[in-house]
């Protein structure tokens with residue numbers, strides 16, 4: 001056990017000293033943390049927390065639809081999408097990060113999958129880029145930075161990728177919600193989507209702090225004195 005702890009600590013020391021590497025969180029990771037069930041908040045590796053956000057309508061749920069696994073909130077018309085009834089999904093980071101990509105699913109233009117309109121979503125950040133909300137639409141438009149597009153022509157169940165969505169902005173929070181197009185809440189043909197994955201790069205300072213935090217955790221978890229053992 002002691003040797004194992006030393007190995008873990010050695011790895012963490014390397015992590016502190018090494019360059020920041022990209023971390024990708026998938027819906028599968030969230031599902032594993034949820035134990036395949038539902039909850040209003042779940043904490044993943046590296047101090048990343050996903051919750052139902054300030055609105056707290058419904059619980060987090062990970063569902064597979066058309067082969068695509070996505071994070072949703074389970075209230076509203078569809079339990080496998082973030083509905084436009086005010087459901088939100090919030091991703092929080094312990095320390096500032098730069099988000100390099102976000103993959104959105106079940107996001108269709110008008111005429112596909114019974115959607116009457118191009119679906120539209122909103123992401124808000126506490127960084128400067130989208131603090132007042134950036135919109136992404138199944139017409140392919142995006143009001144943030146970087147690029148937004150799909151390569152599967154909706155065969156992959158409406159999978160879209162936002163690349164470099166917030167530029168160089170550092171943030172500790174992203175809040176996703178569906179836009180109430182036409183003001184019709186709860187209409188499945190209005191706007192709803194799921195979060196398939198996102199990739200982030202810890203900022204250098206936070207990367208070091210993160211490593212130190214984990215190091216502290218490893219030290220705290222070292223085997224206690226055996227004097228109490230009978």
Ligand SMILES: [Ca+2]
Nearest residue numbers: 073075076078
């Ligand atoms: Ca829902």
Ligand SMILES: [Ca+2]
Nearest residue numbers: 106107192193
């Ligand atoms: Ca949808």
